[in-house]
Amino acid sequence: MWIDILKAFLALGIMGLIFGGALSIAGNVFHVKEDERKGKILAVLPGANCGGCGYAGCANYADAVVAGEAPCNKCPVAKAEGAETIASIMGAEAEEVRPMVAHIRCSGSHDIANKKYTYYGMNDCLAASRLLGGYMTCQYGCLGFGNCVKKCPQDAISIQNGVAMVDRDNCVGCGICLDACPKGVIEIIPKDSTVLVSCSNKDPGARTRVACNAGCIGCKICEKNCPEGAIRVEGNVSIIDYTKCTACGICTEKCPRHLLEFSK
């Protein structure tokens, strides 16, 4: 009986050894040379294959970075340090990628913006926006139920007094929150930008004034005063071209509504 057990043990063990050996030899013989940067990038990435970057897995994202199709800062888990490491692996030209953050184009908190009606429905921005475009008089603004907060993989968004706020230290600019917002008030801007327009209201000035004390009335004073031509007013709301903006701060002084924030 012991002989039988030993025989079975040895037969399977030897077979396993042979196959293992054959596989390791085959691994060397059939070794495919891959771009060594891919391995380095994979080491930086978390390897959880969460899909937060928009690719199927970490390996696919690494492939795309090596091929130059994806920016270095797409991984929401590796954060800024990871993005820098990946950028240094990819070489100097990739280092010029500006880190991005989300910005809420609305500052109509409860004490500033007026309401159409009192909303008693579900705690959900999409549900609220289906009722006459939301309970705020301004139909463009943040509804403050935090669909973006729920979607944010970095916990970088919070609701403060009815308006979403982005924590720039935690935000990685992945853009997942953009799809969560039924009002589309979130935009992705360079992380180092200091001049911000926090309003999306496209109504004419008179209607905007009624709706909200923090609304852009489209007066074009900022557009006229900007020495770099970086601001334009489109659809009654000013839009900043961050490739031209030098953060001189003139627009923030000239704005009659004191809307253009100048944050350091």
Added chain:
Amino acid sequence: METLSFGTILAFAVNAILIENVVLSQFMGCCPFFGVSKKSDTALGMGMAVTFIMGLASIVTYGVYQWVLIPLDLEYLETIAFILVIAALVQLVELALKKLIPALYNALGIYLPLITTNCAVLGVCLTSVQEGYNFLSSFLYSVFTALGFTLAIWIFSLIRTRIEETCDIPRAFQGFPISLIAAALLSFGFMGFNGLSF
């Protein structure tokens, strides 16, 4: 099956592909059957990968059984030995394909490693050993069975795309539940082949 005439091969093929269809009559390999049948392209890719691996596995397991297990009186170890052989074989094929035929490797993609745990491959190898097939007929049996798998998964993928595109499915049945029901109906259809006998 000492002499293989065209007639016996044909009977063998009809038997393995239609009458004893590996998925719809024997219920083996259900995981990839449901997992990769959303599009007919990927379903065909999976079918091809299974055919390729089943053919190879039948050759290798036949050798292992005849020249290792029988001489050592270890026939009762066939299951665990075959699992070992198939897993190693799939790994080896994956490595070799990546180097030698990258186009085929990319086409098979994720399906190759999935087959490692496909019970249909193991089931076919075990069946052909238990039926006492010789080398050629066990190889043919495996290939025909794999073609039966390909046929089933391909038909099923077409049904699923049609369900997705044209049917108004009640919410509770959307997705996986309606697929299970469709698979059951398809299986009934294949039961009709039981009337064929050779």
